[in-house]
Amino acid sequence: MELFHGNIVFSRSRDEIVQYKDSYIAVENGVVEGIYPRLPEKFAGAAVTDHGDDVIIPAFSDLHVHAPQYPQRGTAMDVLLYDWLNNYTFPLEARYAEPEFARAVYDAFVDDLILHGTMHAAVFGTIHARATGYLLERMEEKGMHALVGKVNMDMASPEYLCENVKSSLRETESFLEKYMDNRTAKPILTPRFAPTCSRDLLAGLGKIGRKYQVGVQTHLVESLWEAQEAVRLYPDCGSDTGIYEKAGLLGNGPVIGAHFIFPQEDDIRILKKYNGYAVQCPDATVNVIAGIMRTGALSDDGVKIGLGSDIAGGANLGIYSQISRSVQLSKLKKFYEPEENRSISFEQAFWMGTKQGGELFGKVGSLEPGYAFDALVIGGIADPFHVLTPVQITERFCYLGETGHIKARYLSGKRI
Ligand code: GUN
Numbered sequence: 473m474e475l476f477h478g479n480i481v482f483s484r485s486r487d488e489i490v491q492y493k494d495s496y497i498a499v500e501n502g503v504v505e506g507i508y509p510r511l512p513e514k515f516a517g518a519a520v521t522d523h524g525d526d527v528i529i530p531a532f533s534d535l536h537v538h539a540p541q542y543p544q545r546g547t548a549m550d551v552l553l554y555d556w557l558n559n560y561t562f563p564l565e566a567r568y569a570e571p572e573f574a575r576a577v578y579d580a581f582v583d584d585l586i587l588h589g590t591m592h593a594a595v596f597g598t599i600h601a602r603a604t605g606y607l608l609e610r611m612e613e614k615g616m617h618a619l620v621g622k623v624n625m626d627m628a629s630p631e632y633l634c635e636n637v638k639s640s641l642r643e644t645e646s647f648l649e650k651y652m653d654n655r656t657a658k659p660i661l662t663p664r665f666a667p668t669c670s671r672d673l674l675a676g677l678g679k680i681g682r683k684y685q686v687g688v689q690t691h692l693v694e695s696l697w698e699a700q701e702a703v704r705l706y707p708d709c710g711s712d713t714g715i716y717e718k719a720g721l722l723g724n725g726p727v728i729g730a731h732f733i734f735p736q737e738d739d740i741r742i743l744k745k746y747n748g749y750a751v752q753c754p755d756a757t758v759n760v761i762a763g764i765m766r767t768g769a770l771s772d773d774g775v776k777i778g779l780g781s782d783i784a785g786g787a788n789l790g791i792y793s794q795i796s797r798s799v800q801l802s803k804l805k806k807f808y809e810p811e812e813n814r815s816i817s818f819e820q821a822f823w824m825g826t827k828q829g830g831e832l833f834g835k836v837g838s839l840e841p842g843y844a845f846d847a848l849v850i851g852g853i854a855d856p857f858h859v860l861t862p863v864q865i866t867e868r869f870c871y872l873g874e875t876g877h878i879k880a881r882y883l884s885g886k887r888i
C-alpha cells in the first residue's frame with residue numbers, strides 16, 4: 473500500500489466534481505483503494521508521498537490525435553480542411569514510409585503526450601503498418617492506455633497515400649493479429665473518413681471488425697464539405713454514420729467519431745445505438761474546420777462526448793486547454809445559434825476530458841476506488857492574493873496551465 477497526500481479533485485459524474493482537501497489517497501498495485509481525510513490507523517507505517525498544497529487530479533484522455541502530424545502543429549493554420557489535408561498533411565504523412573523518420577517523431581510524440589498529462593489516447597497513425605506498429609509498441613512499453621490505428625484510404629487521395637483494397641485489408645488484418653493481445657495499447661480500425669474510402673474497403677474492414685471484434689475510429693460529419701461529400705458518395709446510406717453501420721463496422725468494439733459537428737438525426741440515432749463517442753476537438757474546430765459542435769445539446773441528448781487535441785488540426789497537445797476551450801466554444805455556439813445549444817459548465821468539460829473520455833479505455837480517468845492511479849499533481853499556479861479552492865485551481869490550470877505546472881505524473885501508481 474502506498475499513500476499520496478495533497479488536495480484531491482476528480483469527477484464523479486457529468487455534473488459532479490468533488491474535492492478532498494488535505495487528504496490521503498491510498499493506492500494498491502497501481503489502483504486507488506480509497507481516499508481518507510485523515511491517515512487511518514491501518515496504514516500506520518505505510519510510505520507517504522507528500523504533495524503538500526498541490527492538487528492531485530486524474531490524467532487526461534485524448535480521444536482524437538494524429539501522431540504523424542506532430543511535426544506540423546502550429547503551421548498552415550490559415551486554410552480549411554480540404555486544402556490543409558492536400559497541401560500540407562498528406563505530403564507529411566507520406567514520409568512515414570521511412571522507418572527512421574517515423575521512429576524519431578513517434579518517440580518525441582509519446583514523450584510529449586506524457587509531458588502534457590495525457591496517459592490515455594485514441595491515435596491515428598498513417599497507412600504505413602510498420603511505422604504505426606512502432607507507435608503502438610512505444611505506447612504499450614510506457615503502459616499507456618491506447619487505441620492505435622493503421623489508417624485506411626484508397627481513393628480521392630494523392631497517389632503516394634492511396635492504397636489498394638486488397639493490400640490495405642491484408643496489412644490491417646496482420647496489424648490486428650500482431651497487437652490484439654497487448655496489455656494496454658491495442659489496435660483499432662481506422663478508415664480515414666468517407667471521402668477517401670471506397671465501398672469495398674469499408675465492407676472489407678467491416679468483415680475484419682466482426683471477425684476480431686475490434687472497434688473503429690474515424691472522422692464523422694466533421695465539416696460541411698465532408699458531410700456533403702459523404703452522402704453524395706453513399707446516397708443509399710442516409711447519413712455519414714450510416715455508411716459505417718451499413719459496412720458492418722459498428723457494434724464490434726468502441727466507436728469513435730471525431731468532430732461530429734454537422735450531424736443529422738440519423739447520425740445521432742446511430743451513434744447512440746452503438747454507444748459511440750463524439751469527440752470534440754475545440755482547437756481543430758477553429759483552425760481547419762470552422763464549425764462548432766453542439767456539445768451541450770448532444771450531451772443532454774445522451775451522446776457520449778470526449779475531447780481531442782486533433783494534432784495537427786489543433787496545435788496544443790494539452791487536453792486541459794481543450795477543456796477550457798470547449799466551454800468557450802459552447803458559449804459562442806449558444807450566443808450565435810441559441811436554438812442549437814446550451815453552454816456547458818467547467819464540471820462537464822472536465823468530466824469529458826477525464827472520466828467520460830477515460831471510460832473508453834477501462835477504469836481510468838477518475839480517482840474513485842477501483843480506478844487506476846493515473847494522476848497528475850498540479851502546483852505553482854495559485855497566487856497569494858485570492859484563496860482558491862482545489863477545484864478552482866484545477867479550473868485555472870485548464871485556462872492558463874502549462875506543462876511546468878504539472879509537478880508529478882503517475883501511471884498505474886508509478887511516478888514517471
Ligand atoms: N479528415 C480526414 N483526415 C483528417 C485529418 O488528418 N485531420 C482532421 N482534422 N480531419 C481529417
Ligand code: FE
Nearest residue numbers: 691730782785
Ligand atoms: Fe482528425
